[in-house]
Amino acid sequence: MWVVTGDEMRAIEQRAEREYGLSSPVLMEHAGQSVAERLRARLGGSVVGRETLVVLGPGNNGGDGRVMGRHLTEWGAHVTAYAWRERRIEVDNRYIPVNDDLAAVREAITRADVVVDALLGTGHSRPLDPTMARLLGYVAEEKGRRPSLLVLALDLPSGLNADTGAVDQGTIHADLTVTLAFPKIGLLLFPGADYVGDLEVGGIGLPDEMPIQSEMRQITAASLRPLLPVRALDSNKGTFGKVMIAAGSPRYPGSAFLVASAAARIGAGLVTIATTPELVPVYTTMLPEATYHPLPSLDAAPEERARALLDGLPGYRALVVGPGLGQDNETRAYLEHVFAGLLALPGDERPRLLVDADGLNNLAHMEDWPAKLPPLTVITPHPGEMGRLLGGQKVSGGGSDRIEVTRRAARDWGLVVVLKGACTLIAAPGGPLHVNWPPNPALATAGSGDVLSGVVGGLLAQGMEPLEAASAAVYLHSRAGLLVSERSGDAGLLAGDLLPELPVALKQVKNV
Numbered sequence: 001m002w003v004v005t006g007d008e009m010r011a012i013e014q015r016a017e018r019e020y021g022l023s024s025p026v027l028m029e030h031a032g033q034s035v036a037e038r039l040r041a042r043l044g045g046s047v048v049g050r051e052t053l054v055v056l057g058p059g060n061n062g063g064d065g066r067v068m069g070r071h072l073t074e075w076g077a078h079v080t081a082y083a084w085r086e087r088r089i090e091v092d093n094r095y096i097p098v099n100d101d102l103a104a105v106r107e108a109i110t111r112a113d114v115v116v117d118a119l120l121g122t123g124h125s126r127p128l129d130p131t132m133a134r135l136l137g138y139v140a141e142e143k144g145r146r147p148s149l150l151v152l153a154l155d156l157p158s159g160l161n162a163d164t165g166a167v168d169q170g171t172i173h174a175d176l177t178v179t180l181a182f183p184k185i186g187l188l189l190f191p192g193a194d195y196v197g198d199l200e201v202g203g204i205g206l207p208d209e210m211p212i213q214s215e216m217r218q219i220t221a222a223s224l225r226p227l228l229p230v231r232a233l234d235s236n237k238g239t240f241g242k243v244m245i246a247a248g249s250p251r252y253p254g255s256a257f258l259v260a261s262a263a264a265r266i267g268a269g270l271v272t273i274a275t276t277p278e279l280v281p282v283y284t285t286m287l288p289e290a291t292y293h294p295l296p297s298l299d300a301a302p303e304e305r306a307r308a309l310l311d312g313l314p315g316y317r318a319l320v321v322g323p324g325l326g327q328d329n330e331t332r333a334y335l336e337h338v339f340a341g342l343l344a345l346p347g348d349e350r351p352r353l354l355v356d357a358d359g360l361n362n363l364a365h366m367e368d369w370p371a372k373l374p375p376l377t378v379i380t381p382h383p384g385e386m387g388r389l390l391g392g393q394k395v396s397g398g399g400s401d402r403i404e405v406t407r408r409a410a411r412d413w414g415l416v417v418v419l420k421g422a423c424t425l426i427a428a429p430g431g432p433l434h435v436n437w438p439p440n441p442a443l444a445t446a447g448s449g450d451v452l453s454g455v456v457g458g459l460l461a462q463g464m465e466p467l468e469a470a471s472a473a474v475y476l477h478s479r480a481g482l483l484v485s486e487r488s489g490d491a492g493l494l495a496g497d498l499l500p501e502l503p504v505a506l507k508q509v510k511n512v
Contacts, residue, residue: 001201001223003216003435004182006122006162012181012212013204020207028060030205032067035154035178038200039068039114040075042150042176048076053105053112055135057119057158058085064180065118065154080108084119084132102135109142114150117174119158122184128159133170140172153177156187157195164400165189178202183218188423188435190398199437216403216433219426219475221512227472228510229267229462240269241317241461244293244351246309246338247450248275248283248324255324255357255450257286258495262454263320264289265502266476268461272316274309302330306337318460319351322359323450332362339372352460352469354378356453357385364388370413376428376466378456380418382449398422398439407433416466418456420449424474428467436474440490443481447495452477455502479505 004012016022040047054069056062062084069079081090082098082105089096089104098104109115117139119132128136136158143149151174159168162184174197179187181204186192217223229240243263248256256273260283264271273283274293283290293312296305313319321338325331342350353374355363360381363369369389373379383395386405395405398421410417410427419425422439455477459469480501484493 001218001220002182002212002214003185003188003218004214005185006125008214009122009162009181009184012206016204016206016210020210022205024060025063027204028063029067030203031064031180032069033071034180034202034204035064035116035152036068036071036075038176038178038202039072039116039152042152043114046076047072050077050113051111052077052079052114052116053108054079054081054116055119055139056081056083057121057132059121059123061118061121061155061158064121065116068116068118068154080112082108082135084135100131102131102138105135106138109138112142112149114152115139115142116152116154117158117172118154121155122162124158125161125163128168128170132158133168136170136172143172151175151197153196155180156184157192160186160192160195162186165192166400167192167195171195173197176200180204181206182212182214183437185216185400185403188218188437189400189402190396190422193398193423193439214432215407216435219434219436219471221475221479221509224472224475224509225512227464227468228506229459229464231267237269240267241463242270242272242315243268243318243320243457243461244272244274244309244313244316245454245457246274246319246321246325247357247453248273248279249298249326250279251326252324253279253282254447257283258447258450258499259320259323259454259457260287260290261496261499262451262502263318263458263461265499266455266458266473266506267503268318268458271458272312274312298330302333303337305334306341309338310341313351314349316351316461317463318354318457320354320356320453320457322355322362323357323453325358325362327358327361331358332365335359335362336366336372342374343372350374352376352378352466354380354453354456354460356380356449360385360389370415373413373415375414376416378416378418378460378466378470380420380449380453380456380470382420386419395419396421403433416470418452418470418474420452424478426467426471426474431467434467434471434474436478438478438482440478440481440485442485442488442490442493443478445493445495448477448481448493448498451495451498451502476502476505476509479508
């Protein structure tokens with residue numbers, strides 16, 4: 001699904017009229033009906049008797065809200081509309097003037113089951129008018145007193161910048177945002193994303209054959225389904241590839257377990273942990289299904305350890321490097337030898353590479369580190385790791401700065417970049433930026449990133465291309481987190497809780 005800027009959305013609407021004869025009133029009719037249908041579905045399929053207040057702004061957003069109100073009335077809702085520009089309430093074909101104290105509107109808010117925010121839409125970028133902010137404040141106060149009040153934002157919450165995610169002081173939190181035609185970038189960026197509630201996309205009547213171009217796409221189950229590996233009946237473990245895991249250490253043994261388990265749970269045919277003999281008994285107890293590639297002990301020379309790893313790679317489609325390795329001079333030298341050995345291999349003999357965690361932290365200390373990695377290596381930094389790779393630049397966890405940072409990094413480094421965070425972004429050199437939604441605070445726990453690395457590695461082993469594998473992994477990892485959260489809430493998730501949910505998430509996507 002394309003994600004658009006405000007200017008891109010306006011250009012799409014202009015093209016719809018110019019090339020397909022869809023005038024603004026026609027698009028408005030589709031939009032208003034679509035949002036009304038989404039509200040009806042949210043309310044269990046019926047709006048009969050529901051007290052609904054629709055707050056109408058002066059532009060197209062208000063026009064969409066007026067159409068929505070008409071449909072709700074036809075379906076049996078009791079609709080009161082407040083026209084902000086005209087300063088009047090419209091109910092049962094009567095017009096009631098509203099004084100500056102907004103007393104009549106406040107009274108309508110206290111009666112409402114649903115308040116629809118149709119004040120301002122995509123084109124708004126200035127601060128909210130003080131009277132709009134005051135009106136929305138009354139809605140927020142009532143929501144605080146009465147949590148059952150449903151607040152629906154039409155297209156986006158008023159005061160939220162469609163391009164940056166910045167919000168006005170008067171912007172209120174919606175329970176449901178029905179955005180029109182396509183998600184707007186600002187809905188997926190913080191702080192705006194915190195005001196959206198559940199996000200759904202309503203139609204405006206655009207023809208299916210109308211070509212759309214944008215620089216960002218939201219990952220969806222439908223878009224992933226045709227990309228996922230096919231599990232033929234005559235398959236064997238070799239069909240689904242082998243992945244080598246170079247992770248874990250005496251201080252962080254759990255990292256390799258999480259990576260390897262995730263790779264297996266996502267369907268890799270064979271998972272091998274490259275580790276020292278001392279750690280093999282630990283891992284065989286934790287994951288008896290894995291195989292093991294022995295490495296020299298940690299006090300061996302870095303080049304000897306690297307050569308042992310490289311000697312074991314023939315026949316492997318994917319290599320995951322980094323989680324739990326630690327950060328010291330010997331580990332850094334070991335990784336430099338590993339990366340140099342990979343670059344020396346012919347392209348058709350080189351496994352796809354993913355680098356995460358301590359692999360990234362060690363890379364950040366290497367001069368001209370991007371040149372040390374094979375093209376289209378997948379890296380999965382969190383904001384702190386990304387900042388270190390950029391030489392100390394501050395990178396936010398969900399703000400608009402992340403978009404340009406991710407695009408530029410993928411282009412300049414020639415890598416597939418997965419910038420983790422509340423709004424995870426994935427980019428390859430050229431092509432659109434991929435964005436994952438929704439955010440899930442339950443995933444903010446130690447080891448969650450190791451699981452993601454294993455999912456990417458497992459999909460690479462099954463033959464997926466790096467950008468596709470990274471995007472699918474982010475979505476499936478997130479979906480597994482949602483499955484846990486639905487049962488247990490948004491706190492207390494352990495990274496290991498994600499593992500049994502990965503096959504379930506994969507099955508759900510395949511059955512879309």
